[in-house]
Amino acid sequence: MTADPEGLLAAMTVEEKIGQLNLLPAGEGMATGAGDATPLAERLDAGLVGAVFGVKSRESARAMQERALAGSRHGAPLYFAEDVIHGHRTVFPLPIALACSWDMALIEETAAHAAREAAEDGVHQVYAPMVDVSRDPRWGRVAESPGEDPTLAALYAAACVRGLQGADVAAEGRVAACLKHFIAYGAPQSGRDYDNASLGWAELFEVHAPPFRAGVEAGAASAMVAFNAVNRTPMHAHAPLVEGWLRGRLGFEGLVVSDYTGVRELQAHGLGDRAATVARALHAGVDMDMVGEDYLAALPALARDGIDCAESGVRFTAAEIVALIDRACLRVLRFKQRLGLLADPFRSLRGEGPPRAPSATGRALARRAAGASAVLLKNDGVLPLRSGPLTAALVGPLADDRANLIGTWSVAGDAAQVRTLREGLEGREGLTLICAPGANLVEEPWLVDRLNCHGPTVRPDPRPEAEMIAEAVAAARLADIVIAAVGEAKEHAGEASSRLSPDLPAPQRRLIAALAKTGRPLVVAVCAGRPLALAEVAEAADALVMAWHGGVEAGPGLADILTGAAEPSARLAAALPAHPGQTPLSHAAEPTGRPNPGRFRKFLTGWLDLPDGPGQTDGLYPFGFGLAYTTFRHGAPQADRREGLGEEDRLAVRIDVTNAGDRPGVETVQLYLSDPVARSTRPARALKAFRRLSLAPGETGRATFEIDVEMLRYPLADGPEDERRVWDPGAFTLWLGPNSRDAQALEIAWRA
16 A cells, blocks of 8 residues: 555545545444445445444454454555544533633643543544534524633634644544534524524624634644534535635645435435435535445446436536546545544554543543633622531532533543432532432423434423422521522433423423422522523522533532632523523624614614613623632723734733632723724624733732734635625724623724
């Protein structure tokens, strides 16, 4: 076998080249699409597989590699892939939770640990990071998303790529990142998973493109196209965005793979029969066909005869099809070369497999990440839990749960390895627990069945609800304080788990209301996979923590926050709505022509059944919000100059922040920008940068930001081919503060 991709391509037949485009499951994972069972062994023996995903051990991967090498005339190796969404064996908090840390070093560290574990299992490519910006809590896959903001998502994407790939993706303990899902998958109509996105091109490039741009600039080796259609063209056939923008504009030179049966699903999108859709997908730049084997079935005839289908408008000569096959196959071979597999097909496949349990090092990192991801939303002086003798009623369906706290898409994780909140609190000096579940996660039998689709994680208590609530209330009355752990089941969020009403399920709301009536201080920890509408819960609680699904160390990490062993520092990566119907929402919403009602209060942009004022557009708790156990005093923002001139100028803006409390803490100073007069309507406030300041009691720190023209630019586009970044001279408003709502204004101007 030659280690030269071009030489290897030249030696292959058309059928062998097509085989390299075939991406198949190992048969050890789960099916999420429309694919039929595939005779993998037969394909390996015939040299008709380019890669395999879902292998669960180094030993099985090595056996498949040996078989593939024997079945290929040229010894073309496989590469192995896996879903590593938020950790591998050591499962970290969900991506939406990790994004709430606003700590890129921590995010990079978790990605690097996941890469080492995946590589130890023989994995070469991971289907991560998922960098779809989402502003709709109804969409279940917001659990895998870095949240609502393109700037934060871009930093998250780059940190994940650096952590997964390092300086050399072929080095020991490194894996290839796969940016997904390209593009606007997080903007489906009505929040329904797999649904299509219809949006302005400028919005696509301003909101949804930045994390992909950042991932490409960080060196991401591969990308995956999305299931959805964008402006009526399915992404698996969207040549202007895949070949045109991703490759042409961004200069992406890596591998593009389909999603699970994504090529086959082009037929359901209405783009024609198998031959027509395969031709369009290959032309669009989708190099590998996952699961469906449509490339394998249709390309030989297309390479021989071409296609001329008036009905679907697909016309390619046989020579054009062969050229597209060569293009895709060369990209696959170059990807394998970058992974080091052409030189050493058994890279990462030697030796015995590692232990399945997370290591002590991994657990320590997971615990730190769980604490750093938990957002303190409200605290009326009841947290941290006081030291000394204290009796706490620990209630709620997630207080002693393993199966759900691990979170969705934890495919190599083991829920038995999860440490619960009860375990995290037990043994804390002076703390006595009285435990009662209090409520079931959900009450509908059909929903229980749906949530258990990947194995039993929801096991309803058969007792009447009144009896369960009475038991929890009795425990509360015996205690000094109540801690309620409530939220969603693991599969209540994630793929194909859209919700019409993103709020706390009814049985748990009734439990919280009953506990509040006891008069005992009430701490509510919400463990969920999406932003939830928590107005009723916030009103009832004395303290409220958005803890998300925290992974294998969810319980101890949250317990560290509740007890004060760790300081809360997280900030929301997505706003929490005031009401389930207040979706989608974002701090960056554009102003309308009716911001002021004048004499007629009725004629104002807003919700009739939601009070006017803060929260109308940005939710109950806005983007960037989060409390600490200390207080921070922000000085007035200052600038070295108030006016910039031309393309090369720079301004320095600063703000001093003082820790005015008696505990150490981390303040995240956020910089937003408004462009009040421009050639198009601009967001009310757009995040541009942030600084995290670690301050001791009484200490003052300074956050400094550099302002340049690039920060003022925004995209305009009439289509995917003509994206251009512009800026408009004039006045701008900078907003500096602890979140997107509570910020101080600083006026500047920039002249051409």
